[in-house]
Amino acid sequence: MSPRLRAWLFLPPALAVAALMLYGMAGLRPFGFYPGPYGDVLDAVATAQRHVLNVATAVNFDYRGFDTLVEEFIFFTAIAGIAVLFRAQVGDARVTDEADVDREIPAESDGIGWMCYGFVPLTFAFACYMAVHAQLTPGGGFQGGAIAGSAFALAYMGLHYSTYRKFAPQKAVDAVEAAGAGAYAVIGIATMIASGIFLANVLPLGEKGSIVSAGTIPVINLCVFVEIAAGFIVCLEFFFKQTRRIEEEES
């Protein structure tokens, strides 16, 4: 089928879908006229109920904590899927790379290396700052985890591979990723034992505005942070490995 014909074939169903979507959306309230009341109620009561200042975090890790658990498992499963798809290929890459075996490894640039030593801890510290202020400011484990992952990507790109390995020992990263996902479920079970309700907020709520306030929220948030950060590192590593000679692992 020619691309032109395909584009013409796309037109009628696209118009039909567009018409259906627009028809459905015309039945919504106009933009800016939120029908409520769910969001309004949460905005009004969440701070008093859970001692959080960022209501979106309370929704994520408390009111909808179970959904977030499932979403974290989707994340974990996707990473596992990437691992499975790449697994058989690592060996293959070695065979096809024979021309590159004696290739000289370019020396690490001191300037870039020192910049990485400066920026990697800075990025990672910012990630931790984002993560621990989940219940107070726009931040949280998901955002912090993604930034922490990019800190490690920076270390990977700027430093020699053996130096990078000191930042992120492979076995430790794998274990931490699994532990992050598991810990969320363990917290759920622990709260169930303590109160009879899965993911109930059983810890003391603390003082509003403190980073240890809001009961189980910061604990779950920390698990998510660890899981997302480690997940991104594992994921990036699988992609990097596709082009890299794997000498360190062979020895």
Add this chain to the structure above:
Amino acid sequence: MTLYLPYALVVWLFLVGVFGIVRSRNLIHAVLCLAVVQSSTYVFLIAIGFKRNAGAPIFSADVPVGTPAVDPVVHALTLTDIVVATVVTALILTMAIQVYRITGTLDPEKLRPMSG
């Protein structure tokens, strides 16, 4: 009419992404088009939770509880949506790499549906 423009933007983003996939001659390009389709859901979620003259659902000493704030539920949904979408994109890119390894091409036109 302008009050429905954000919804029209959602429809446009969705369709332009699907159109990109239909016309795609490269699997990486198709994955990026899928990301455009996904981003239509973010716009939609944020649009339905928006309130006029309301701020973010984050309170502080300067913004006491009771200040008009938008729906936090859709914000929480969008947040997890973005992170999950990232890894799912990575997963699909992995498949694109595997396709290239096995067939030597990323052009969907050149891929035969079945091979023995």
